Amino acid sequence: MVNKPVVIVDVDNTLFDYAAELHKELCKVCKDIPTPENWNDWNFYTKYMSKKQFFEAVGRAHERQMDFKPFEDAKEFLVCLSKSYRVCVASHRENRFLDVTKNWLDKYELYYDEVCVLPDKSKLFNKMVKLVVDDSPHIIQEAEKNSIRVCAISYPWNRVMSGNGCIMGNSLSEVYSKLESLDEKEGN
Ligand SMILES: [Mg+2]
Numbered sequence: 001m002v003n004k005p006v007v008i009v010d011v012d013n014t015l016f017d018y019a020a021e022l023h024k025e026l027c028k029v030c031k032d033i034p035t036p037e038n039w040n041d042w043n044f045y046t047k048y049m050s051k052k053q054f055f056e057a058v059g060r061a062h063e064r065q066m067d068f069k070p071f072e073d074a075k076e077f078l079v080c081l082s083k084s085y086r087v088c089v090a091s092h093r094e095n096r097f098l099d100v101t102k103n104w105l106d107k108y109e110l111y112y113d114e115v116c117v118l119p120d121k122s123k124l125f126n127k128m129v130k131l132v133v134d135d136s137p138h139i140i141q142e143a144e145k146n147s148i149r150v151c152a153i154s155y156p157w158n159r160v161m162s163g164n165g166c167i168m169g170n171s172l173s174e175v176y177s178k179l180e181s182l183d184e185k186e187g188n
Pocket of ligand 1: 010012013136
């Protein structure tokens with residue numbers, strides 16, 4: 001297949017448990033920061049620190065990328081997607097983290113056709129993009145607006161999106177089974 005449709009796959013909290021690592025960094029700024037199971041709102045941090053402090057902590061966590069292990073089912077999930085899609089792994093992180101992101105994917109043999117780091121992934125949406133995998137409520141919403149199928153691991157900060165069209169599961173394996181049964185129903 002020359003022109004495979006594209007799937008855009010997020011990294012943080014999609015391919016590995018970023019929230020746990022971010023929490024460690026946020027605790028260094030403010031000891032009262034709640035644990036991730038209480039992050040019920042994407043912007044939960046605003047009560048505890050400035051935007052600048054938050055994004056510095058985000059960067060410090062990304063600097064340690066090579067220390068993190070992917071979710072157990074991440075490798076298989078990407079291989080399964082690659083049979084039907086061109087896989088674009090895209091992460092909202094600073095440009096300086098492009099190489100470490102690729103090195104990390106290579107270290108764990110996580111499949112990709114291309115890797116992008118950019119502040120707004122919805123800029124990648126075009127008519128070839130047929131699936132988005134992302135836990136961010138903003139990206140879920142943008143995908144829905146563009147009529148692109150979207151799925152996510154379910155978290156406290158995106159549960160509110162589950163009533164909409166977003167396909168949610170507790171793990172990537174669960175998300176993939178739901179996608180498969182939907183494809184079967186639609187005869188794809
Ligand atoms: Mg994410």
